[in-house]
Amino acid sequence: MSVVSAISDTDRIRAILARGPDPEIPAVSVVDLGIVREIAAGTVTITPTYTGCPATIAIEQSIREALDANGFANVAIETTLSPPWSTDWISDKGREDLRAYGIAPPPKGAATASLKNQTAAECPQCGSSNTEELSRFGSTPCKALWRCKACAEPFDRFKCH
């Protein structure tokens, strides 16, 4: 007796994309970053993080390659700007993956309230909140540069957005 066909195409695509890393932050998948908005019959809808993020095109290409390689060449990719991407869409797993990778995740539910990053970041290395912002703009559009005053390590912080 077969029970194989219980997994739908949508779930299969989701599983494939959950393995697709962000080109700038390879520790976190495009699904956990909230870039993949919807997976429906025949279409995957994605949204860019930052307006000028150079990784946007690379992300779309890597999703295309992953779909093609897994027998979903006929699934289209659509891009939507609305509603605008928010760091609130980063999943709990995504936040933990960011921390483990050395990037302080953005506080949840605070995207609109604390746009200016005024709350202290928690050091991803030692967990201390005794930290300071060095530069509001960092190595990529989505990150700011911080330093931990407890363990003296510099680190990236994912900006609230």
Place this chain on the structure above:
Amino acid sequence: MDAIATYALRLGDDSLILGQRLSEWCGHAPALEVDLSLANVALDQVGQATHFLTLAGELEGKGRDGDALAFRRDVMDFTNCLLVEQPNGDFAQTIARQLLFSHYQELLFTALMGSKNATIAAIAAKAVKETSYHATLASDWVVRLGDGTDESKARMVAGLDWMWRFADELFVMDEVDAAAIKAGVGVDKASLRAAWETRIDAVLADATLTRPAPRRATTGGRVGRHSEHLGHLLSDMQFLQRAYPGATW
């Protein structure tokens, strides 16, 4: 181009030219953090430009995409305001331009989130979050330089004095704006001025500065009357498409 396409084109041209100007700082800024900041602001502006120019091309309906509009038009076809094409000067002059423009852009995008053109509303809603960072960055630096040493203060005063004459044009309305407002697509820019002045005055007060002396406003960018500076900027930005027309890779 009709009024709505032109409206999108103007939004895109402002972002594109400011993005190109700011990118000139890449590798030259006074400190690494400033270099990163200005490059990131430039990137955001170019990203906005991509969206707005793509839309302008679609509305025009003659097959021009964002790249065609950015790289294959000449000076008099550009509709950006004169403020964004001004030379970077020293860091204080660049920051003065950013202060005046980013506060304007944040107020404008906030208002444009209610545009009846869904694409303009979506771009504005997305970009306003970034623009808020730009306004904060510029404000912080105006305070730091203005309330700093004699040298930094003198430079901040000179930078603001140069840029101030181009601020009026941000709020000037013409028949394109009128048509866009009538269609529910555009916003009354003149109505943003009071809020803009309140913000700028607050930053200047923090910076122990006062508004520069009024000067006769310089305008004309929206209809293609530009300073000589824009031609030089374009010759750099458009070099590849001028040397190798239609090149792709």
